[in-house]
Amino acid sequence: MSIDHPAPPPPSGPVPYDKPLALALLADMLRIRRLEEKAAELYGAGKIRGFLHLYIGEEAVGVGVLHALQPEDNIVATYREHAHALVRGMDMGVLMAEMFGKREGCARGRGGSMHLFDRTTRLFGGNAIVGGGLPLAVGLALAAKMSSEGSLPQGNLLSGAVGGAVKQRITACFFGDGAVAEGAFHEAMNLAALWQLPVLFCCENNLYAMGTALERYESQTDLCVKAASYNMPARSVDGMDVVAVHRAAEDAAAEVRSGAGPLFLELRTYRFRAHSMFDAELYREKAEIDEWKSCGPIHTYSGRLKAEGKLTEEEFLALDAAAGAEVARAVDFAEAGTWEPVADLLKDVHTAVGAAP
Amino acid sequence: MSRHLNYREALREALREALTVDPRVFLMGEDVGRYGGTYAVTKGLLDEFGPERVRDTPLSELGFTGAGIGAALGGLRPVVEVMTVNFSLLALDQIVNTAALYHYMSGGQFSVPLVIRMATGAGRQVGAQHSHSFEGWYAGLPGIKVLAPATIEDARHMLAPALADPDPVLIFEHTVLYNLEGELADDCTVDICSAKVRRPGGDASIITYGGSLQKSLQAAEILAGEGISAEVVDLRVLRPLDDATIMASVAKCRRAVVVDEGWRSVSIAAEVMARIVEQVFYELDAPVSRVCTEEVPMPYARHMEDAALPQAGKIVAAVKGLFA
Numbered sequence: 001m002s003i004d005h006p007a008p009p010p011p012s013g014p015v016p017y018d019k020p021l022a023l024a025l026l027a028d029m030l031r032i033r034r035l036e037e038k039a040a041e042l043y044g045a046g047k048i049r050g051f052l053h054l055y056i057g058e059e060a061v062g063v064g065v066l067h068a069l070q071p072e073d074n075i076v077a078t079y080r081e082h083a084h085a086l087v088r089g090m091d092m093g094v095l096m097a098e099m100f101g102k103r104e105g106c107a108r109g110r111g112g113s114m115h116l117f118d119r120t121t122r123l124f125g126g127n128a129i130v131g132g133g134l135p136l137a138v139g140l141a142l143a144a145k146m147s148s149e150g151s152l153p154q155g156n157l158l159s160g161a162v163g164g165a166v167k168q169r170i171t172a173c174f175f176g177d178g179a180v181a182e183g184a185f186h187e188a189m190n191l192a193a194l195w196q197l198p199v200l201f202c203c204e205n206n207l208y209a210m211g212t213a214l215e216r217y218e219s220q221t222d223l224c225v226k227a228a229s230y231n232m233p234a235r236s237v238d239g240m241d242v243v244a245v246h247r248a249a250e251d252a253a254a255e256v257r258s259g260a261g262p263l264f265l266e267l268r269t270y271r272f273r274a275h276s277m278f279d280a281e282l283y284r285e286k287a288e289i290d291e292w293k294s295c296g297p298i299h300t301y302s303g304r305l306k307a308e309g310k311l312t313e314e315e316f317l318a319l320d321a322a323a324g325a326e327v328a329r330a331v332d333f334a335e336a337g338t339w340e341p342v343a344d345l346l347k348d349v350h351t352a353v354g355a356a357p
Numbered sequence: 358m359s360r361h362l363n364y365r366e367a368l369r370e371a372l373r374e375a376l377t378v379d380p381r382v383f384l385m386g387e388d389v390g391r392y393g394g395t396y397a398v399t400k401g402l403l404d405e406f407g408p409e410r411v412r413d414t415p416l417s418e419l420g421f422t423g424a425g426i427g428a429a430l431g432g433l434r435p436v437v438e439v440m441t442v443n444f445s446l447l448a449l450d451q452i453v454n455t456a457a458l459y460h461y462m463s464g465g466q467f468s469v470p471l472v473i474r475m476a477t478g479a480g481r482q483v484g485a486q487h488s489h490s491f492e493g494w495y496a497g498l499p500g501i502k503v504l505a506p507a508t509i510e511d512a513r514h515m516l517a518p519a520l521a522d523p524d525p526v527l528i529f530e531h532t533v534l535y536n537l538e539g540e541l542a543d544d545c546t547v548d549i550c551s552a553k554v555r556r557p558g559g560d561a562s563i564i565t566y567g568g569s570l571q572k573s574l575q576a577a578e579i580l581a582g583e584g585i586s587a588e589v590v591d592l593r594v595l596r597p598l599d600d601a602t603i604m605a606s607v608a609k610c611r612r613a614v615v616v617d618e619g620w621r622s623v624s625i626a627a628e629v630m631a632r633i634v635e636q637v638f639y640e641l642d643a644p645v646s647r648v649c650t651e652e653v654p655m656p657y658a659r660h661m662e663d664a665a666l667p668q669a670g671k672i673v674a675a676v677k678g679l680f681a
Binding site: 110141143146183349 | 431468523
């Protein structure tokens with residue numbers, strides 16, 4: 001049987017990093033993988049409810065891009081954002097507690113899996129409206145640009161403002177290929193390019209908008225062509241290759257930070273698991289999934305590291321065991337968490353009087 | 358001391374003051390800059406404050422409203438202008454699914470200090486796609502505040518507290534009010550949490566807001582000539598509603614008519630009536646009544662538009678009906 005969406009050749013070639021960075025990328029991909037495998041299990045056990053969208057297979061995208069950013073940068077993500085929260089620095093226990101709906105979660109159990117927020121790492125959600133984060137990213141970038149250009153006193157900015165010398169904060173906006181069909185995508189691309197805003201658009205193209213394949217919903221399936229029509233640079237990257245993603249994101253982030261305006265990265269990837277836990281996967285062949293799994297981001301990358309002598313099997317097992325232990329601690333933390341009292345149901349509909357917005 | 362000005366000038370003064378006192382404030386919307394504002398509210402502000410802070414946008418209501426939310430999250434104080442309430446439906450996703458939810462959904466981590474201004478209402482023969490009153494829909498949303506300035510004083514002074522509010526505030530300006538003229542006291546201040554009695558009376562409460570306030574005051578004047586003392590309550594704030602002021606007036610007058618330019622079904626009027634029934638039912642001497650827009654798309658022809666809208670005559674008739 002022919003495969004509708006053939007996988008690229010497995011990532012290969014040298015890994016141009018020193019050992020700490022090389023292993024850090026691997027460690028984060030393993031952390032995401034083990035966290036999400038456990039999340040799926042806990043969903044089956046009824047500990048996690050609602051919608052649960054797994055990133056398994058796509059780890060190289062989030063890890064590669066987020067390792068190319070600075071702590072002061074803004075992140076806007078989708079409902080498939082466990083990886084982004086984790087790599088950005090959210091404590092795994094806090095993340096797990098949020099999925100459990102516990103008060104110790106990042107959003108006190110109000111958000112759940114799809115709505116992870118973290119003020120300290122400037123993660124502005126966790127947006128479950130497809131395309132909904134794109135205009136938000138434009139506004140965050142507008143604020144950053146107006147602030148860096150000196151029209152605002154630095155002291156007036158929110159916490160996390162860049163003090164002293166002006167250094168351009170950029171906004172990385174993650175969205176799926178499905179978002180490209182939304183009007184919000186086109187309005188946001190136009191605004192960002194028109195106003196030359198520091199936005200790094202990161203399109204996580206996993207070839208399916210839920211269960212509808214790209215060629216079944218887009219007249220133009222080359223997503224870079226769409227971005228380029230808004231007069232911004234657009235590059236397609238092998239999203240199964242964490243090295244390719246990281247290098248492309250580093251270059252792109254530097255360009256955006258330099259004031260060259262927005263940039264679009266298409267990160268071609270594949271979701272190994274179902275869209276959510278309610279998906280019978282009637283729309284794609286198992287052979288296609290298997291082919292993409294053969295170029296999976298973790299084993300291909302660890303294989304390259306081993307071939308270069310940058311990783312031993314013992315080191316790999318140690319990283320994997322550390323990820324597993326972190327997951328176990330996170331589950332314990334979430335289990336030990338508490339339920340927000342129902343008396344607090346109406347709290348935080350509005351900002352409390354006297355609180356700094 | 359007071360001085361004479363119109364509603365449009367009052368709005369412009371408020372915007373100018375906000376831009377002057379707070380460098381985080383900027384205006385954004387369709388034709389707010391070089392064109393001078395669709396209703397000329399922002400005329401002259403581009404020259405005064407420059408294109409960064411009086412920012413013309415493409416016709417992308419969803420995009421620039423969302424950008425306003427993002428800019429607010431990023432530390433600025435945007436004032437987004439949407440040309441008219443019908444067009445705001447193109448931005449509904451960002452207002453409903455993002456602005457209104459963000460504080461709660463993030464567990465209190467993020468607030469959206471955004472002000473959105475828009476023109477609303479009918480009466481100028483601009484047809485079915487420029488004449489509706491959807492402020493009642495927005496007033497159903499937890500997480501935002503909804504204001505309806507109906508006087509020179511509110512046009513001049515509601516913006517500052519709206520900008521000081523840490524959460525999204527929507528301001529609905531009725532298009533027939535832009536040329537309203539009046540006196541503005543030099544020393545007045547206003548809040549964005551209370552309703553106000555605009556004309557005291559003792560026989561019937563007329564509870565209204567926005568473009569229907571002047572019609573309600575005219576009706577009260579006519580009724581006074583017929584021996585009925587009507588009290589006119591201007592809601593001013595559609596969310597949260599000031600129940601205390603409404604109920605005090607109804608309990609005193611024992612009869613009430615709610616006047617709302619929205620369609621009657623599931624309207625602000627319906628909400629106010631429900632609250633009256635819930636809270637002061639036993640004080641009433643007659644069923645609560647309402648005067649709303651007829652449930653039709655707004656017709657263009659003058660006589661038909663007039664017939665569709667609340668008018669002073671209809672309000673008078675409704676009040677008299679309470680004494681039948």
